[in-house]
Amino acid sequence: MxxxxxxxxxxxxxxxxxxxxxxxxxxxxxxxxxxxxxxxxxxxxxxxxxxxxxxxxxxxxxxxxxxxxxxxxxxxxxxxxxxxxxxxxxxxxxxxxxxxxxxxxxxxxxxxxxxxxxxxxxxxIERLNPALIPLSNLDLDPKYIEVQRLAPYMSRGTDVPVVLDLMIHDIDLVLAFVKAPVEQIQASGVSIMTRSVDIANARIRFENGTVANITSSRVAKDRVRKLKLFQQDLYITIDFLIGLTEIYKVMDEDQSDPEATMSAPLESNGRNRQIFYEKPEIKKYDAxxxxxxxxxxxxxxxxxxxVDGVAGRNALDVAIQIHDKILEDLQ
CATH class of the missing domain: 3.40.50.720 (NAD(P)-binding Rossmann-like Domain)
Structure with missing residues (x-):
């Protein structure tokens, strides 16, 4: 344009x-x-x-x-x-x-x-969460992703099932992380407070072997918004609510990271390696x-x-597949 x-x-x-x-x-x-x-x-x-x-x-x-x-x-x-x-x-x-x-x-x-x-x-909006900014400099190729998004009940947003209300945020994030087509979806859920699904869990397997496990609830006692990402030599955990990102890297001793705040020795296949821990500063802003x-x-x-129209459509596609599988299971 x-x-x-x-x-x-x-x-x-x-x-x-x-x-x-x-x-x-x-x-x-x-x-x-x-x-x-x-x-x-x-x-x-x-x-x-x-x-x-x-x-x-x-x-x-x-x-x-x-x-x-x-x-x-x-x-x-x-x-x-x-x-x-x-x-x-x-x-x-x-x-x-x-x-x-x-x-x-x-x-x-x-x-x-x-x-x-x-x-x-x-x-x-979750694409712009400040806690994700430290990941922009990493070479991400996750093999397993785990996401939790739990919230207390509120009447607002209940015109759609929890998959389209809450889980779709994390579906979009997972699709942004994994550059491969979806191969298989397994899902389960239950209605508690409304006539639609209030709690849902989905296991998404991608054609490159990556697996994502996503849980969403809008009838929880406390709010939880956490993401864990695992790949070769890298583990990341994020708490979106408190703005905490923690990064664990496995590196050879001669590749030591000067920004790492802590390290632990590790022996792997005869190589002297280190586990480096980083807790980057999260600069808050209005997403x-x-x-x-x-x-x-x-x-x-x-x-x-x-997030353009196609990306929004792709997230909706996976969300609808998850919701349909939940409904099939409930029948």
Whole structure:
């Protein structure tokens, strides 16, 4: 996409809990002009507009006419219809995860965006978690990944099963780590508080032999968000909640890492090796702000979407396969 110097005129459709955060950040971004908000709830749109000094639009169509790009922060079942209206009107769209309710809807939006030369970015915010930054300098080729994402029950988000509400974050992360097609999926789950699946576990095997084990729950006592990654000569553990990343490297003695804070001797196949431990400093930042700035910069031709429509579609594909297998098991 050709570079453009002008600020991007943006609007927000859906100003519930997360939509208000989108509105706040757009109001603060120097590269964006917040034009207004729309929500079917008149009180919500008027209160949000007043708080962030913008215009409450009486219809989605009126807002779309006035902007270059839109954040779609509506319930999942509305994503396709809203995004379709925006793209047909020549607008770029940021769609909160999951991209759509079905694969057919996701494919239709991707094809429509390609036809109209518009951007789709999907809100898989975990890609921007500060605890992942130290991994960017590592040569990752994981063979086993274990992820836990547990949360206490909240009524918000229960319009979709836990696989599409919580687990899809970790599915997207795993797909970003593993550069190979999915070979096999095993899954189980159960409904406890809602009519849909509230606890789920999935074992994903990839064609290169990598295995990922993902557990998600929205009826846990305490919040847990942890990831462990294992590969040859490397083990990484991350606690996303407290911003802790720990890296264990197995290296020859003559490859000692000056940044390692601790080492332990190891004898392997007659070689003198060391286990080096690192706890890199995690610099905190607002991931949503960075995500929305990436969206604007992508429209301006200065960046590429962190999670584009295809990546969002791929995460949805695996999530739906997992959910379908759970339903088969429950029947």
């Amino acid at each position: 050709a570079k453009m110097n002008k600020n991007i005129n943006v609007g927000v459709i859906g100003v519930g809990h997360l939509g208000r955060h989108h509105t706040k950040h757009y109001a603060q971004l120097k590269c964006a002009n917040l034009i207004g908000v729309y929500d079917t709830d008149q009180r919500a749109r008027e209160e949000t507009a007043l708080k962030y000094d913008t215009k409450p639009f009486d219809s989605m169509e009126a807002l779309i006419k006035e902007v270059d790009a839109v954040s779609i922060v509506t319930p999942t079942h509305q994503h396709k219809v809203v995004a379709e209206s925006c793209i047909k009107s020549g607008k770029h769209v940021f769609i909160e995860k999951p991209i759509t309710k079905t694969l057919g809807e996701a494919n239709a939006l991707i094809n429509l965006a390609d036809k109209n030369k518009r951007l789709i970015q999907v809100g898989h 949503l702000e960075l995500e929305l700035k990436n969206f604007i910069k992508s429209i301006q031709g200065e960046a590429s979407p962190i």
